[in-house]
Amino acid sequence: MASRSRIPTEGNPRCRAVVLACIDFRFVEPLRRFLDDQGLTGDADLIGWPGGAAGMTTKDASSIEAALELAVALHEPSELILVAHHDCRRMGGSAAFPDQESENAMLHAALERAAEIVCGRFPSLAVRLIRIDEFGAAIPVADGCA
Numbered sequence: 842m843a844s845r846s847r848i849p850t851e852g853n854p855r856c857r858a859v860v861l862a863c864i865d866f867r868f869v870e871p872l873r874r875f876l877d878d879q880g881l882t883g884d885a886d887l888i889g890w891p892g893g894a895a896g897m898t899t900k901d902a903s904s905i906e907a908a909l910e911l912a913v914a915l916h917e918p919s920e921l922i923l924v925a926h927h928d929c930r931r932m933g934g935s936a937a938f939p940d941q942e943s944e945n946a947m948l949h950a951a952l953e954r955a956a957e958i959v960c961g962r963f964p965s966l967a968v969r970l971i972r973i974d975e976f977g978a979a980i981p982v983a984d985g986c987a
Contacts, residue, residue: 856916858885859909861955862924863893863931871977872924878979885922886912892931894923894970895951897958899931906958913963921966923955926973941975948972952982960986 858881862872876882888908890896897905909921925948928935932951938944952970959968970982 854916856884856886856918857881858920858922859888859912859916859918860885860922860924861888861890861894861897861905861909863896863926863929864889864891865926865929867928868926868973868977871926871973871979874977875924875971875973875979881922886916886918888912892929893925894955895925895929895932895948897923897955898951902958906962909959910962913966919967920969921959921963922969922971923952923959924971924973924979925952927975935975945972949982956983956986 860876860881862868873882876885890901890905890908892899892901896902912918927944929948932947935944938947949972952972956968956970959966964986967984968986969984972980972982974980
């Protein structure tokens with residue numbers, strides 16, 4: 842049997858980042874690899890929502906903002922990472938676009954709109970925008986707030 846370590850409960854638990862990503866099962870492994878590569882495994886609050894950061898451009902925006910506000914208040918991260926992905930069914934899927942370039946442009950625009958919202962609400966936090974492509978690669982879209 843594998844040993845288990847106790848989860849610390851004393852003091853004020855803080856994490857390095859809050860990550861907003863889609864719940865789509867096809868992108869769990871690419872997201873996990875990204876978190877591992879960034880040294881964030883075990884040091885990030887993960888908020889899963891249909892559409893992830895792109896969902897902030899839908900009627901769900903206020904609920905997603907509330908989840909972000911709670912995570913930030915509870916664990917005081919220094920960074921927000923907003924993630925959107927290829928073929929997001931919440932945003933119509935790849936079939937809704939004439940080509941990959943158009944889909945990527947929509948995802949980038951949705952991420953930029955999400956960044957505007959979170960930068961206004963959390964001006965002291967660093968913000969990173971990430972798109973997961975059709976091969977599962979995490980592509981940086983932008984860093985910071987304009």
